[in-house]
Amino acid sequence: MNDLEQELFGSSDSDSDLELDMDMNSHQLGNSRDLDDNSAEFDPIFQSIMNSHEENERQPPHLPHPYSLNNPGATFTNALIPTFPITNYNSRTLTPKHVPHEAVEGLCLHTNILSEKEQARLMAQITEKNFFKAGQQNQAMCFGQRDLVWLNWLIHGRLFSDTVEDGEGSEKEEAGGGNGVLSEPFCSSSWTTRIPLFDQSIMNLYFPGNGIKPHVDLARFEDGIIIISLLSAINMDFYKALSPMSPHDPPEGTNTSRPPPLQDQRQQEEREPDFTVRLEPGSVLTIQGKARYEWEHGIRETMEDVVDDGGSGGNETVKRKIRVSITLRKMRGSAWEVGGPGGSSDGTVNGVADR
Ligand SMILES: O=C(O)CCC(=O)C(=O)O
Numbered sequence: 001m002n003d004l005e006q007e008l009f010g011s012s013d014s015d016s017d018l019e020l021d022m023d024m025n026s027h028q029l030g031n032s033r034d035l036d037d038n039s040a041e042f043d044p045i046f047q048s049i050m051n052s053h054e055e056n057e058r059q060p061p062h063l064p065h066p067y068s069l070n071n072p073g074a075t076f077t078n079a080l081i082p083t084f085p086i087t088n089y090n091s092r093t094l095t096p097k098h099v100p101h102e103a104v105e106g107l108c109l110h111t112n113i114l115s116e117k118e119q120a121r122l123m124a125q126i127t128e129k130n131f132f133k134a135g136q137q138n139q140a141m142c143f144g145q146r147d148l149v150w151l152n153w154l155i156h157g158r159l160f161s162d163t164v165e166d167g168e169g170s171e172k173e174e175a176g177g178g179n180g181v182l183s184e185p186f187c188s189s190s191w192t193t194r195i196p197l198f199d200q201s202i203m204n205l206y207f208p209g210n211g212i213k214p215h216v217d218l219a220r221f222e223d224g225i226i227i228i229s230l231l232s233a234i235n236m237d238f239y240k241a242l243s244p245m246s247p248h249d250p251p252e253g254t255n256t257s258r259p260p261p262l263q264d265q266r267q268q269e270e271r272e273p274d275f276t277v278r279l280e281p282g283s284v285l286t287i288q289g290k291a292r293y294e295w296e297h298g299i300r301e302t303m304e305d306v307v308d309d310g311g312s313g314g315n316e317t318v319k320r321k322i323r324v325s326i327t328l329r330k331m332r333g334s335a336w337e338v339g340g341p342g343g344s345s346d347g348t349v350n351g352v353a354d355r
Pocket residue numbers: 202204212217227297325326327355
């Protein structure tokens with residue numbers, strides 16, 4: 001670990017509250033690159049992920065869980081793979097915007113949160129850790145505070161405050177007292193002050209045409225969930241939940257996350273979303289309260305999204321590109337017994353995720 005990493009991440013190996021016996025220990029923070037010093041180093045790693053499926057003419061595997069990412073069988077070609085503008089990262093000149101949804105309590109879209117450079121840094125960390133196994137897997141999970149250490153610079157340096165001293169998020173704010181994503185009134189201090197703030201993450205890799213079925217995140221997770229979008233924009237649809245949840249629902253057992261009843265499944269197929277949110281790269285979506293328990297969110301399996309053309313009242317279709325998301329949550333205390341990595345075969349990095 002170099003000095004900068006030490007400063008950003010602290011000691012990564014020995015100070016964990018949660019000692020987990022997991023495969024993912026081999027993915028502990030080791031030598032994440034610092035893009036500021038040498039952003040060109042980002043390119044080969046990123047390209048190796050993005051090109052690997054092109055070389056192999058291979059698609060991401062189909063994942064059987066009802067809420068897993070779905071691959072509709074589209075063929076990917078070179079033309080769909082974006083070239084990342086590695087030499088051209090913008091430093092932080094963004095004006096963050098925080099827009100609570102007008103009708104759904106607890107849903108807030110935060111745009112212009114991560115600069116290109118910050119997104120590139122996250123991508124470099126993701127590729128460095130090879131979460132997606134060079135593009136062969138489209139989903140990876142981390143459990144435990146220690147395994148989120150690589151995200152500390154983002155969570156504690158960027159999400160509590162929009163005010164940054166040096167363009168790299170070095171300023172810290174008290175939880176709940178800042179003006180950033182994780183601040184009142186967008187997110188309740190009833191969860192943004194909890195310790196640890198997050199102890200579970202899922203990284204999802206979407207190729208054009210991939211989606212995720214509408215779902216309410218599992219009861220095993222506490223209230224207060226965030227989704228960070230990287231690389232390209234996508235439409236996320238919201239549906240009034242067919243089976244709303246409550247914070248008091250018992251956490252699901254390890255492998256008992258049941259598919260919705262048949263009748264619900266039929267209804268699912270015919271459903272139109274109540275509304276759609278465009279998730280831009282560098283944005284963060286925060287979900288709490290009613291938005292977390294009474295609304296389903298999902299991403300359609302389509303090659304293009306219908307997007308408001310911004311002003312004239314019309315719509316345009318925008319082709320999808322590769323997108324990566326990071327979802328951060330905290331497990332409920334009791335959920336560690338039934339759903340945590342200890343007794344679970346899916347409690348490993350690169351496992352298939354429940355929601
Ligand atoms: O990838 C996304 O944006 C959504 C992921 C999600 O809903 C989940 O992991 O539960």
